[in-house]
Amino acid sequence: MLARNQEINNINKKETLEDFYNKLKITRPEIPTPSLRMIDDIGHFNVFNRAVVCTNMPSAFSRRDFYKISLIIGNGILHYPDAQIEIKGRALLFTNPNIPYSWESTSLKPAGYFCLFTENFIHSRNESLRDSLMWRINDNPVIHVDEAQEQTLVGIFSGMMKEMDGDYVHKYDLLRNYVHLLVHEALKIKPQGSIFKQNNASVRLTSLFMELLERQFPIGSTEHVLELKTAHDFSQRLSVHVNHLNHTVKEVTGKTTSEHIAKRITTEAIALLRNTEWNISEIAYCLGFEYPANFNIFFKRQLQCTPKAFRTS
Numbered sequence: 001m002l003a004r005n006q007e008i009n010n011i012n013k014k015e016t017l018e019d020f021y022n023k024l025k026i027t028r029p030e031i032p033t034p035s036l037r038m039i040d041d042i043g044h045f046n047v048f049n050r051a052v053v054c055t056n057m058p059s060a061f062s063r064r065d066f067y068k069i070s071l072i073i074g075n076g077i078l079h080y081p082d083a084q085i086e087i088k089g090r091a092l093l094f095t096n097p098n099i100p101y102s103w104e105s106t107s108l109k110p111a112g113y114f115c116l117f118t119e120n121f122i123h124s125r126n127e128s129l130r131d132s133l134m135w136r137i138n139d140n141p142v143i144h145v146d147e148a149q150e151q152t153l154v155g156i157f158s159g160m161m162k163e164m165d166g167d168y169v170h171k172y173d174l175l176r177n178y179v180h181l182l183v184h185e186a187l188k189i190k191p192q193g194s195i196f197k198q199n200n201a202s203v204r205l206t207s208l209f210m211e212l213l214e215r216q217f218p219i220g221s222t223e224h225v226l227e228l229k230t231a232h233d234f235s236q237r238l239s240v241h242v243n244h245l246n247h248t249v250k251e252v253t254g255k256t257t258s259e260h261i262a263k264r265i266t267t268e269a270i271a272l273l274r275n276t277e278w279n280i281s282e283i284a285y286c287l288g289f290e291y292p293a294n295f296n297i298f299f300k301r302q303l304q305c306t307p308k309a310f311r312t313s
Contacts, residue, residue, distance in 0.1 A: 014062065014063040014064060014065045014097065015060070015062050015063070015064045015065065016065050017036055017039065017044060017065065017066055017116075017118070018036060020064075020066075020116070021033045021034070021036075024053060027053070027055060028052065028053055031052075031053065034046065039118060039120075040120070042120070042121070042172075043117065043118040043119070043120040043121025043122070044066070044116075044117060044118045044121060045115065045116070045117040045118075045121050045172060045175055045176075045179075046115065046116055046117075046164070047113065047114070047115040047116075047157065047160040047161050047164055047175075048113065048114055048115075049112075049113055049161070050070070050071075050072075050073075050110045050111055050112040050113060050114060051109065051110060051111050051112075054105070054110035055105075055110070056105050056107075056108075056109075056110070058102055058103065058104040058105075059102045059103045059104075060102060061079060061100055061101065061102040061275075062100050062102070063097055063099070063100045063218065064095065064097055065097050065118075066097065066116050066117060066118050067094075067095070067096050067097065067116065067117050067118070067119065067122075068093075068094075068095045068096075068114055068115070068116045069092070069093070069094055069114065069115050069116075069179070069182055070092070070093040070095075070112065070113070070114035071090070071091075071092055071093075071112040071113045071114070071150070071153050071154065071157055072087050072090060072091050072092075072093055072112050073089075073090050073111040073112040073150065074087075074089075074090075074105065074106075074107030074109075074110060074111050074112070075087060075088050075089070075105070075106040075107045076103060076104055076105045076106050076107065077103075077104045077106065078093065078101060078102075078103055078104075078141070078142060079101060079102045079103070079104065080099065080100075080101050080141075080267075081099070081100060081267055081270035081271045081274065085141070085142050087142065087144075089144075090112075090144070090145050090146075090147075090150045091142050091143060091144045091145060092142070092143040092145055092153060092182075092185075092186055092189070093141065093142055093143075094141050094142075094143075094186070095141065097119070099267060100271055100275075112157075113154070113157035113158075113160075113161075115157070115160060115179065115182075117179065121172075121176070122176060122179065143186050143189050143190050145189060149185070149189055152185060153182070153185060156178055156181055156182055156185065159178060160175060160178045163175055163178070202248045202251060202252050203252055205238065205240065205245065205248050205249075206248055206249050206252040206253060208238055209234055209238065209245065209249055209257065209260075210260070212228060212234060212237060212238070213228070213234070213260060213261065213264055214264070216228060217264065217268050218268065218271070219268055219272060219286050219287070222278055222282045222285070222286060224286055225285065225286055225288065226265075226286070226287055226288040229261065229265075229288040230258075230261070231245060231246055231256075231257040231258055231261070234257060234261075245257060262298070262302060265287050265288070265298075266299070266302045266303065268287065269283060269287055269295075269299060269307065270303075270310070272286070272287075273307055273310055273311045274311075280292055280295070280296075280307045280308060280311075283295070283307070284296075284307075295307065
């Protein structure tokens with residue numbers, strides 16, 4: 001029982017803002033720790049110079065309970081459950097609370113900037129910003145930039161840091177606009193024109209679908225079973241015809257509802273295989289597969305190997 005509880009804790013644990021600032025206090029005690037008492041009400045935002053606060057030690061592989069946008073200047077490797085993305089030179093990196101990851105710096109000295117913030121920091125004031133971030137972090141977590149684009153992004157982060165040190169009464173509204181500006185610069189570098197060509201109703205329906213999908217994760221115990229597993233399940237919950245949902249999601253994102261569902265289930269399957277000792281039948285059941293054989297077929301179709309082979313490798 002104790003071992004099983006530990007397994008559940010491992011997969012369900014996230015690095016919180018408090019964890020982040022406690023670790024920062026150890027390595028950089030001169031940096032003041034902000035009050036976190038109002039997170040649930042107004043959210044949280046902060047911005048840092050990577051050269052000041054980052055080290056060359058690899059970060060722990062885990063989920064975080066906050067969003068993070070980083071301008072990486074240098075080299076490193078972003079480790080995801082199902083992939084590794086190598087960065088050489090410079091890149092804009094988006095990470096989010098839904099997908100576990102770790103960062104391994106391969107530069108002698110980290111450089112660049114990052115800002116972190118909670119969902120309610122942006123959600124309460126700017127829904128379109130949140131939608132744009134969701135597209136960016138789900139589909140394009142790493143955007144490689146050139147020298148001219150780097151200078152533009154450095155200017156935005158420098159502006160953020162200046163405002164954080166200032167006493168302007170509406171500085172957090174201004175900082176939201178800076179985050180929005182980062183998103184727009186990312187979209188300009190790697191355009192996702194299809195999103196902005198659609199009408200608000202299409203974007204809104206697609207956003208609701210993505211939110212329902214993400215809300216089911218992470219899987220925290222062997223008794224947690226996915227309720228929504230097919231496009232038809234989601235269409236019923238959203239009270240729209242399944243054909244309309246499929247057409248809208250494909251039009252806005254370029255991917256079908258089934259592709260989004262399969263990708264997210266695969267990501268969670270990889271996390272469970274790596275981070276728990278649950279047997280494959282338990283994992284299959286949690287992910288909505290009545291029979292382990294069906295899970296094996298699904299997993300092999302996605303990754304060209306069986307769950308057992310993936311785990312042992």
